[in-house]
């Protein structure tokens with residue numbers, strides 16, 4: 001029988017590369033933890049209706065990309081294609097918005113699923129770290145989230161990313177614009193699919209990447225000019241806050257994003273080294289989503305950054321993260337008695353928090369030293385019967401190659417001292 005393979009559009013994270021993924025998740029989470037965001041975890045699947053209503057019946061995500069299924073018990077579920085609807089659902093269900101001061105600030109990290117055509121940077125299973133600030137309308141909150149994402153990317157050493165920023169208007173000015181835009185789009189020469197989109201979700205047409213569509217869009221009514229006074233002032237305040245904090249961005253009137261729930265502020269982080277799948281993260285304000293899924297009015301804002309694409313962006317920029325070696329000390333016993341003694345030393349080191357590993361499987365000295373080398377350990381402890389008879393072990397500095405005898409009773413403290 002041949003070996004099974006991972007399903008199409010998925011891949012496995014394996015050592016040593018998996019360490020980079022963990023570090024990226026951690027780097028994105030760190031600024032959030034440091035800014036009042038609490039960790040939230042929701043199930044990998046939800047009622048399919050939550051996404052249909054939340055993300056939008058007319059979006060590609062819901063119509064084409066969702067893994068929806070019926071359980072044996074007859075429940076209609078879907079693997080989560082994104083995080084915001086689930087997090088808001090969880091917050092509403094637990095009445096977090098009634099328990100303290102708003103906004104409720106939450107962050108999350110997990111797997112998401114979309115039945116997309118796989119290509120580099122676009123998978124059917126991918127990872128995001130996200131943040132949501134629920135229940136407050138304040139331009140400083142929008143700015144905070146953008147600044148924290150910028151900080152996360154910078155802390156990883158990324159430089160070739162850009163922030164695209166737009167405002168999509170609110171329930172006052174957006175419908176007026178929508179109609180104006182529809183009228184314009186109906187006069188264009190568009191294929192059937194796009195015509196249908198004009199009727200259901202005309203703003204998405206602005207986002208069409210095809211040159212023949214883009215060409216026709218010159219002269220389309222401007223969303224920016226249709227913003228009501230309140231939206232305009234809000235947007236201006238977000239921009240000023242970002243500028244004051246030294247975060248540069250590009251105004252992009254055409255940025256509409258693929259989800260229906262966005263209002264006012266929307267933004268995307270794009271990386272120039274990634275080819276067609278250039279969005280590494282995105283988000284925005286979703287003031288109407290809570291009501292769309294049966295909750296009270298809770299103006300909110302959030303983002304999700306893609307872990308997979310962030311790792312690709314690091315590769316594209318040639319950034320290598322400075323990750324500590326997973327193992328600091330590697331023990332190589334020679335003989336049965338040494339095996340017992342060094343096993344004890346390794347256990348003691350681990351209990352003290354020193355990353356230590358052991359040559360299992362009764363290898364000879366040469367083979368075991370090879371494993372020690374490959375582990376990246378800074379020190380190797382080698383001991384045979386003669387050493388133990390003298391109450392010592394050999395401590396080898398793997399960088400300089402120097403080896404010196406150390407009393408067995410002192411080896412743990414000696415290593416701790418040398419590593420600190």
Ligand code: AMP
Nearest residue numbers: 121122123126279280281282304306309
């Ligand atoms: P979205 O909710 O579509 O804006 O996604 C937010 C971020 O998640 C994107 O900027 C990507 O980094 C990542 N992402 C979305 N879909 C995929 C996918 N199919 N494969 C890999 N990453 C994805």
